[in-house]
Structures are given as C-alpha cells and as structure tokens.
Amino acid sequence: MQLKEKSIIITGGTSGIGYEMVKILAPDNDVIVIARTPHKLDQLAQTFERVYPFQADLTRLDEVERVADAIAKRFSAIDILINNAAMQHTPTFLADDFTYESIQREITLNFTSICCLTYLLLPLLIHQDEATLLNMNSGLALAPKTSSAVYCATKAALNIFTQSLRYQLETTHIHVQQAFLDLVETPMTTGRGTHKMSAQAAAREVLKGIERNIPDHDICKVKLLRILLRIAPAIARRIMKKY
Ligand SMILES: NC(=O)c1ccc[n+]([C@@H]2O[C@H](COP(=O)([O-])OP(=O)(O)OC[C@H]3O[C@@H](n4cnc5c(N)ncnc54)[C@H](OP(=O)(O)O)[C@@H]3O)[C@@H](O)[C@H]2O)c1
Numbered sequence: 001m002q003l004k005e006k007s008i009i010i011t012g013g014t015s016g017i018g019y020e021m022v023k024i025l026a027p028d029n030d031v032i033v034i035a036r037t038p039h040k041l042d043q044l045a046q047t048f049e050r051v052y053p054f055q056a057d058l059t060r061l062d063e064v065e066r067v068a069d070a071i072a073k074r075f076s077a078i079d080i081l082i083n084n085a086a087m088q089h090t091p092t093f094l095a096d097d098f099t100y101e102s103i104q105r106e107i108t109l110n111f112t113s114i115c116c117l118t119y120l121l122l123p124l125l126i127h128q129d130e131a132t133l134l135n136m137n138s139g140l141a142l143a144p145k146t147s148s149a150v151y152c153a154t155k156a157a158l159n160i161f162t163q164s165l166r167y168q169l170e171t172t173h174i175h176v177q178q179a180f181l182d183l184v185e186t187p188m189t190t191g192r193g194t195h196k197m198s199a200q201a202a203a204r205e206v207l208k209g210i211e212r213n214i215p216d217h218d219i220c221k222v223k224l225l226r227i228l229l230r231i232a233p234a235i236a237r238r239i240m241k242k243y
Contacts, residue, residue: 001132001175001210004028007078009071009121011058012085013051014040016186017136020203021082026050032075034058034067035085058085058113059105068120078124080210083114084136088151088188103150110154115161125174132210133169135162135178139222142180142229143240166215175213179206182221183243193243 006029012018013033025031026048034054035041041053052074056067071078087109089102114135125131140148141155159178166176183189185196197220209217218226228236 001080001130001213003207003211006030006080007075008032008080008082009034009078010082010084011035011117014044016188017181017184017199017202017206018082018084019044020199021084021207022048022051023200024203024207032071032078034071058117059087059109061108061112061116064113064116065120068117071121072124075124077128078121078131079128080132080134081118081121081125082134082136082206083117085113086110086136086151086154086188088148090147090151090192092147093149106150107154110151111157111161114158118165122174126172128173130173130175132175132177132213133165134206134210136206137162137178137180139180139182139225140240140243142222142225143237145240145243175215177209177213177215177217179209179217179219180222181206181219182225 003025008025008029009032010018010021011034013022014035014037022031022033022044030050032052032054033041033044034056036057038055041055044051045053054067054070056063058064087106089106091098118133135158137158138155140152141159144152162176162178169176181202183193183196184199184202186199189196205219225236
C-alpha cells in the first residue's frame, strides 16, 4: 500500500517509534494520534498540520470506547490502524518495586485495548478498497526474557490474536499485519540494553512492511531469532532469557 493521502490512526504517536512514524507520515497523510498526555498531543498538532489528536488512557476500556466513538463521528473511513501504544513494567514478581496494579494496566493497554479498538474501528476500515491493520510486536513474543513477564505474555497473546484475526478477515480487503522488533532506543528502553536500533530506523522499517504488505515482519535481529528458534531452540531461549 502506498503511504500517500491515507487516513491513518496511530496509538501512542507522541513518543518513541510512534512519534517517528507520525513524523514520516504527517506531511502526506491525515494522521489521527491517540495518546494519553494532553500537552504532548497539543504539541504534535501544533507541529503538524495534518495531525488530529485524540486523548485517551487506553488502560481504561471506557476510554477506548469513548475515543473510538469520537473518531467514528469525525472520520467516515480509515485506511490504516497502527496499534502501537504499549507499556513495559520490568521488575520481576519477586522485586520490591513490582507494582501489583501494573498487571491489569499492562494487559489492558498491550492486549485488551487492541482487541477492543480493532473491533470498534473495523467498520471504518472494512469498506475501503484496501486497508491495513498493523500491530506492533516484539521478539519477546517468540521467546520471553526473565524480566517483564507480563509484557512478554501480552506480546505473545498479540501474536496469536493477529494471526487468528488474519484468518477471520481473509475475505475482506484488510491486510492484518504485525511488526516484530528487537530493542529500540526509546523512552520504553531508557537505561537498558546496548546496540539498540534508533526509533527513526525502526519506524522506517515498520512502514516499509506496510508498503510491501509483509504479514509477519521480522525486523533486524528478530530475523535471526526466528531462524535460531528453528535450528537451535534451546540456545535461542537461553539468549532471550538474559535479554
Ligand atoms: N522500544 C523497544 O525496544 C521495543 C521493542 C519491541 C517492540 N516495541 C513495541 O513498539 C511499540 C512502541 O514502543 P516505544 O518504545 O516507542 O514506546 P514509548 O516510547 O514508551 O511510547 C509509548 C507511547 O504509548 C503511549 N501510551 C502509553 N501509555 C498509554 C496509555 N495508557 N494510553 C494511551 N497511550 C499510552 C505513550 O503516550 P504518552 O506519552 O502520552 O503516555 C507513547 O506515545 C510498543 O508496542 C512496544 O511494545 C518496542
């Protein structure tokens, strides 16, 4: 799909990879950004003429419903939905700084809100000649690390959800895709990991996947991970355990 003169929704477009995608897309497309923080959304709308900001806390399903309704009232059709917003709570269950409340919030933001938003916005995508639904995923969906257990599990659930939804929408004109990323330099990974991909490069790769209609788009080291999981799964899991 050519990324020109499209109506595109990006959740979490105020930071990291989402923000870099907005920067690339906004000159030639209408970009509807859903995020939590009002001043970041205002700044985005002031910078880019074709950005339409919608504030919502996607850890709350009433907010997911409200924002889907608000978008449907303003836009009659959408070409692309990019489910990008996510959070990652890194402490282990044994750590003193693990917060019990994070479990529900992380599952809702990273998984449930995506299922709900997809369902609620499907009527805007379904009548287009061509549309794309892209879920942002991670190599951790394929093999988990020790920390961030809930995050890894939500991404694994997202992987299966995306594949099943792809079957369900086979008879429509909607491409159901996911992009699997390795570590990227963003606020989510501040202070962790080395040799990280830049958010700009990650955004470019993700968008290339939409243009080329790649169903499961393994980016950078995830390509190697997928191969290693086939030929030497124990080694792959050992590497990822310490990631
Ligand atoms: N960074 C990596 O290494 C990496 C690796 C693999 C996959 N990914 C995936 O790539 C995607 C983007 O990650 P990132 O690193 O770019 O993240 P990020 O920099 O932390 O940005 C997260 C975005 O999500 C929004 N958001 C957070 N909580 C929200 C909430 N409750 N309601 C609505 N919006 C909310 C944030 O908006 P506010 O700023 O307004 O809160 C922000 O725009 C995620 O799906 C992530 O899992 C990232």
